[in-house]
Amino acid sequence: MSSTETPVAPAGTTELSWPDPCEVAGTVRLVAPDGSRLPAQALELSGHGVYAAAAARTTPDQLRAMYRDMVLTRAFDREATSLQRQGELGLWPECRGQEAAQIGSAHALRPRDHVFPSYREHGVAHVRGLPLHELLHLFRGTEHGGWDPTAHGFHLYTLVIGSHTLHATGYGMGIQRDGDVGTGTDRDRAVVAYFGDGATAQGDVNEALVFAATTNAPVVFFCQNNHWAISAPTSVQTTVPLVERASGFGIPGVRVDGNDAVAVKAVTEAALERARAGGGPTFIEAVTYRMGAHTTSDDPTRYRERAEEEAWSRRDPIERLAALLRAEEHADADFFAAVEAESAELAAGVRTYCRSLTPPPAATIFDHVYASEHPLVAEESAWFAQYEASFDGAPAGGHA
Amino acid sequence: MPQLQRFALPDVGEGLTEADIVGWRVAVGDTVAVNQVIVEIETAKSLVELPSPWDGVVTELLVAEGQTVDVGTAIVVVDTDPDGEESDDDTGGAADVPAAEAAGSTGTSGGVLVGYGTSHAATTRRPRRGGAAPAASPTPSPTPAPTRAPAPIPAPAATPTPAVVPAPETAPGRPVAMVSTPSPTGAPMLAKPPVRKLAKDLGIALDTVTPSGPGGIITRDDVIARSRQGEARTLATYPGDDTPWLADGVVSGDGRQTRVPVRSVRRRTAEAMVASAFTAPHVTVFQTVDVTRTMKLVASLREDREFADVRVTPLLIAAKALILAIRRHPEISAAWDEERQEIVYKHYVNLGIAAATPRGLVVPNIKNVHSMPLHQLAEEIAHLTSTARAGRTQPSEMRDGTVTITNVGVFGTDTGTPILNPGESAILAFGAIAERPWVRKGKIKPRWVTQLALSFDHRLVDGELGARVLSDVARVLEDPAHALVWG
Numbered sequence: 077m078s079s080t081e082t083p084v085a086p087a088g089t090t091e092l093s094w095p096d097p098c099e100v101a102g103t104v105r106l107v108a109p110d111g112s113r114l115p116a117q118a119l120e121l122s123g124h125g126v127y128a129a130a131a132a133r134t135t136p137d138q139l140r141a142m143y144r145d146m147v148l149t150r151a152f153d154r155e156a157t158s159l160q161r162q163g164e165l166g167l168w169p170e171c172r173g174q175e176a177a178q179i180g181s182a183h184a185l186r187p188r189d190h191v192f193p194s195y196r197e198h199g200v201a202h203v204r205g206l207p208l209h210e211l212l213h214l215f216r217g218t219e220h221g222g223w224d225p226t227a228h229g230f231h232l233y234t235l236v237i238g239s240h241t242l243h244a245t246g247y248g249m250g251i252q253r254d255g256d257v258g259t260g261t262d263r264d265r266a267v268v269a270y271f272g273d274g275a276t277a278q279g280d281v282n283e284a285l286v287f288a289a290t291t292n293a294p295v296v297f298f299c300q301n302n303h304w305a306i307s308a309p310t311s312v313q314t315t316v317p318l319v320e321r322a323s324g325f326g327i328p329g330v331r332v333d334g335n336d337a338v339a340v341k342a343v344t345e346a347a348l349e350r351a352r353a354g355g356g357p358t359f360i361e362a363v364t365y366r367m368g369a370h371t372t373s374d375d376p377t378r379y380r381e382r383a384e385e386e387a388w389s390r391r392d393p394i395e396r397l398a399a400l401l402r403a404e405e406h407a408d409a410d411f412f413a414a415v416e417a418e419s420a421e422l423a424a425g426v427r428t429y430c431r432s433l434t435p436p437p438a439a440t441i442f443d444h445v446y447a448s449e450h451p452l453v454a455e456e457s458a459w460f461a462q463y464e465a466s467f468d469g470a471p472a473g474g475h476a
Numbered sequence: 477m478p479q480l481q482r483f484a485l486p487d488v489g490e491g492l493t494e495a496d497i498v499g500w501r502v503a504v505g506d507t508v509a510v511n512q513v514i515v516e517i518e519t520a521k522s523l524v525e526l527p528s529p530w531d532g533v534v535t536e537l538l539v540a541e542g543q544t545v546d547v548g549t550a551i552v553v554v555d556t557d558p559d560g561e562e563s564d565d566d567t568g569g570a571a572d573v574p575a576a577e578a579a580g581s582t583g584t585s586g587g588v589l590v591g592y593g594t595s596h597a598a599t600t601r602r603p604r605r606g607g608a609a610p611a612a613s614p615t616p617s618p619t620p621a622p623t624r625a626p627a628p629i630p631a632p633a634a635t636p637t638p639a640v641v642p643a644p645e646t647a648p649g650r651p652v653a654m655v656s657t658p659s660p661t662g663a664p665m666l667a668k669p670p671v672r673k674l675a676k677d678l679g680i681a682l683d684t685v686t687p688s689g690p691g692g693i694i695t696r697d698d699v700i701a702r703s704r705q706g707e708a709r710t711l712a713t714y715p716g717d718d719t720p721w722l723a724d725g726v727v728s729g730d731g732r733q734t735r736v737p738v739r740s741v742r743r744r745t746a747e748a749m750v751a752s753a754f755t756a757p758h759v760t761v762f763q764t765v766d767v768t769r770t771m772k773l774v775a776s777l778r779e780d781r782e783f784a785d786v787r788v789t790p791l792l793i794a795a796k797a798l799i800l801a802i803r804r805h806p807e808i809s810a811a812w813d814e815e816r817q818e819i820v821y822k823h824y825v826n827l828g829i830a831a832a833t834p835r836g837l838v839v840p841n842i843k844n845v846h847s848m849p850l851h852q853l854a855e856e857i858a859h860l861t862s863t864a865r866a867g868r869t870q871p872s873e874m875r876d877g878t879v880t881i882t883n884v885g886v887f888g889t890d891t892g893t894p895i896l897n898p899g900e901s902a903i904l905a906f907g908a909i910a911e912r913p914w915v916r917k918g919k920i921k922p923r924w925v926t927q928l929a930l931s932f933d934h935r936l937v938d939g940e941l942g943a944r945v946l947s948d949v950a951r952v953l954e955d956p957a958h959a960l961v962w963g
Contacts (some may be wrong), residue, residue: 158511162529163486373489375522427510 094387097363098333100317104343105333106131109391111399130342136406142183142337143397143407144415146175149199150394151419152208153368155426156198156215160372164430165215169196173335173367176393177300178270179203180340181362184348185268187229188256192244192269195233196300200270204230208422209429218433220444237271238278241297244269245284248293248357257294258354266294266351268344274305276321277313285325285359294351296344297327297359300334302366307379322359334364335393338400365391438464479557481530482538482550485517488524495519496544497551504870506534507558514552520669533558536868542743667694678703681737741836752898756812756933760893761942765950766914768924773956786854790926791829791883794906795853797952798881799825799845800962801945808945809878810901812935819936828880828897829857831864839897840869841877881906891927901937904949905929926953 098105104124107113119128153171160168171178178199185191185204193200202208205228213219214233221232234240248267251257256265275281276299288295301318303310314321322329332343340362347358365388369376376385401407442457485495495517502514511527514534518524536553539545665682667675671694675682682694685702689695738746770793777788802809802825811820828841840863842848842856863869880897885908894903907927914923930946952958 155511158527161486161488161524161526163484164529166487167490369522372524373521375524377523 094384096391098335103331103333103363104339105336106339106342107336107396107400109335109396111396111403113400126346127339127342130345131338134338134341136401136404138183139338139397139401139406140411142179142341143394143401144418145179145183145199145203146337146394146397147415148419148422149175149179149202149208151423152202152426153198155423156212156430157368157372159212159427159430160215165212165372166217167215167371167373169371170366170368171196171198173365173388173393174300174302175199176337176397177298177334177340177362177364180337181268181270181298181344181360183337183341184344185229186265186348188262188265189348190229190231190247190265190267192231192240192247192267193233194237194240194271194275195235196272197233197270201228201230204228206230209426212426212430213433216430216433218436220441238275238281238284241269241271241275241281241284242287244295244297245288245291245293248288248295248351249291251294252291257352260353264294264352266296266348268296268298268348270298270300272305273299273301273303273310273313273318274308275299276318277305282325285322285327285357288357289326292354292356294354295357296347296351297322297357298344299359299361301361301363302334303364304366304370304376304380306370306374307376309380317361319359319361325359327357327359329359329361331361331363334362335391335396337393337397364393367392478535478555479532480535481532481554481556483514483526483529483552483554484548484550485545486526487547488517488526489519489521492519492521492547494544494546495524497539497541498523499541500537501525502534502537502552503872504534504536505872508532508534508554520672528554530554530556532556537870665694666692667699671696671699675699684735741838745837748898749895752896755814755898756896756901756935758893758896758931759934759937759939759942760929760931761939761946762891762927762929763946763950764925764927765953766916766923767909767926767953769955769957770953771909771924783851783854786851787858788854790885790909791881791906792850792854792857793956794904794949794953795827795829795845795857795881796850796959797949798879798904799827799848800952800959801948802879803846804948804962805941805945808902808932808937808941810936811878811899812901812933822878824878826876826878828874828877828900829860830880830882831861831869833864833867833869838864838869838874839877839880840864840873841880843876879903885909885926891929893929894931896931896933901933902942902945903931904946905931928953 096109097103101122104127105114106119106124106128113131114128116125116128119125150172156165156168157170159165174196178197179202182191182200182203191197191200191204198208198211201211206223210223211233213222223230223232225231231240231243234243244267251265251267256263258264269284271281281297284295285297287293288297299318301310305313310318317331319329319331330343330347332339334340343360347360350356350358367385367388398407398412401411439457439461442453442460445453487493488495496519498516498518500515502508502512508514508528509531510529513525514528515526516523517526532554534552535555537551538553539549539551545551665685666687666689667682667685672682674696675685675694678699680699680702685694685698687694688698767790770790773793774788774790777783806823807821809822809825811822813820824844825846826841826843827845828839830837830839840860842853842860845853845856848856860873863873877897877900879900880894880903882892882894882903883906884892884894885906888908891907892905894905896903905928907929909924909926911922912925913920914925915921916923928946928950930942930949932942932945948962952962
């Protein structure tokens with residue numbers, strides 16, 4: 077019994093003040109911060125053997141792809157942050173530090189699955205095939221949304237905290253009604269809702285969990301516990317690990333090391349598999365850390381200590397996967413250099429693209445109010461066009 | 477062709493209208509890369525580092541540290557094609573138009589700078605000071621020279637003190653978030669953003685407010701109370717006393733005092749002077765000199781076609797005399813290295829000239845004057861003083877001086893006891909030149925006479941050496957022919 081207390085390999089350094097929250101029993105970790113895989117026997121004993129087996133099926137190609145996606149995401153994220161600081165974007169929420177949680181989980185998705193992101197899931201967007209630069213429209217204010225949610229199964233960013241979990245549950249219930257659950261064919265689909273530790277204290281999220289549980293909806297609630305809800309630490313959201321909330325709703329919960337991309341992928345795969353098969357919702361708590369500011373409007377030095385940030389920087393998810401690739405000889409220096417070069421190219425492209433964006437014609441605000449024609453909107457649109465035309469010689473639209 | 481790009485202060489928060497420049501991370505002449513941090517600013521929300529949008533060379537810093545600027549104001553000029561010709565003309569031209577730029581930016585960053593729309597609304601940064609100031613003095617967008625001018629040269633008593641040294645670089649550590657309003661004890665003053673805004677609008681420094689809220693937080697009522705207390709309807713002294721050098725000040729309740737925060741050049745001057753006065757034991761020696769022949773030389777050089785394009789002044793000859801004296805006594809060109817317990821002898825002379833400018837006292841220096849012909853020296857002095865007066869002296873021009881001249885004579889002062897520019901071991905004060913009765917060959921004659929004073933660092937310069945240097949300077953001024961003998 078006591079053997080279920082998984083002896084996890086030490087993180088290399090002992091930080092008394094900032095212990096690794098993933099070094100507690102029950103948290104799924106397959107790759108230690110130094111890049112070594114945990115012993116299969118120990119994982120078996122702690123009941124994580126199923127995840128270890130799934131991880132063993134992850135091919136070197138997949139590992140390399142995850143690494144590449146993480147590096148590209150970080151480069152993009154860094155570039156976007158700089159662009160905001162240069163006045164090219166109104167706001168930017170950094171995802172630095174959360175790449176494993178995002179990329180690992182996104183790699184578990186199938187094309188027909190649908191994602192409801194919050195506003196920080198740049199890594200998930202990238203894996204879903206949404207060109208990263210399209211995210212900039214929203215933050216530069218040249219589009220209200222910015223992309224077609226159906227094109228990549230990736231919904232629009234939601235800036236209201238947690239409200240989209242209700243949309244996710246509703247979408248999952250819709251999938252049930254379409255008969256796309258439990259057929260045992262490729263037709264089966266599932267939904268992932270991404271949200272943070274702060275959102276778990278929102279009413280909407282609790283309602284979404286209630287409905288998902290009682291309707292057995294195919295939804296994976298993927299909570300990235302990044303330790304900080306703006307300036308509020310997780311300790312003011314909950315006194316127990318967030319994952320324990322799930323059982324109160326009657327939903328199975330899994331706590332995973334959110335900086336271990338391999339473990340995140342394995343855990344999410346299992347949850348999605350269950351959802352598609354009609355097994356119902358799962359709550360995943362991915363324990364990670366927001367290494368940057370909440371957004372560019374935030375200054376984390378005001379509420380958290382440098383030592384804490386340094387402790388987490390030693391658990392960097394990208395370095396961990398790189399160490400694994402090196403240790404298992406799945407990647408050589410050429411590979412890392414190529415990814416580095418690709419990320420520099422991506423950043424330069426994003427910069428150029430961002431600067432080229434201009435305000436759209438003002439009339440486009442009417443375009444997506446409804447999916448189909450609507451008489452009132454048509455009327456307002458016509459009036460607006462007339463109003464714009466009433467300015468002598470001025471070009472229509474574009475109040476820059 | 478140089479390609480000049482102007483970086484306008486972005487809104488790094490959501491809907492912020494202004495920010496304080498905390499510290500520049502680059503200097504003019506530095507090469508910068510895209511996304512390299514160039515400046516740290518503080519907004520109402522946070523301390524933020526701004527990255528460069530371009531690769532290039534910094535040609536101008538348009539805003540001084542400590543200043544508050546509106547969003548949309550150009551703060552730095554970067555030459556993105558530095559391999560072109562020398563860009564003197566371009567920077568000069570660029571500096572003339574900062575205010576006009578507020579609405580947008582030029583060049584590749586495009587016209588859509590998010591959040592720039594607010595800047596045109598004539599946000600008055602200058603605090604409203606009750607009835608003391610004429611209503612609405614619309615502050616123009618900041619020009620390179622800060623508006624906080626320390627008055628057209630105060631009392632003569634203050635003049636002999638020269639020397640400003642560039643601040644000890646930007647402080648290496650990241651300042652705490654609320655640097656701009658530390659309490660007297662150095663701890664940050666606590667106040668909510670709307671209260672901070674109110675205090676700013678009322679022109680009240682938070683550190684002058686007594687907090688009454690829980691945990692030492694400043695409340696709205698505290699600020700209002702402080703404002704009532706500080707609202708002097710009129711200054712009790714004399715009219716015209718409130719502009720422009722008291723612009724940032726808070727008038728006391730009785731109208732008899734104004735408190736102005738110590739910032740920028742004033743603060744750096746104070747730091748440099750305290751550092752110098754309390755580390756280097758100063759000794760000052762004086763000598764009165766008959767400079768009639770120097771005046772004749774100046775007059776004849778002014779007629780000389782070779783010198784037609786430069787301004788020949790007694791200061792030029794004094795500078796040359798000092799250079800010659802240093803050549804004869806190179807031990808005076810030295811510095812005390814306290815940390816390593818060594819004396820650093822410098823085999824070159826970088827001659828500093830103390831200049832009174834609208835920004836305050838600055839001491840730029842001319843590099844390598846030891847090998848400079850007189851004509852070039854004249855050109856350099858002219859260039860240095862005009863740059864300083866225009867407020868464009870760069871930190872690099874104030875670094876690594878070896879000796880300084882302070883020309884207190886221009887204010888009519890006979891002489892003074894100058895304080896060393898930190899890092900230097902001697903400074904020469906050049907007094908006013910006036911006709912005085914002088915005993916010459918047994919008779920009293922009217923002669924052009926001046927007084928020289930040389931302060932030196934007694935840790936490494938003894939009285940004898942100091943006296944010899946001063947007397948050599950005096951001998952050249954008395955009889956410039958000595959330059960032939962020693963040169």
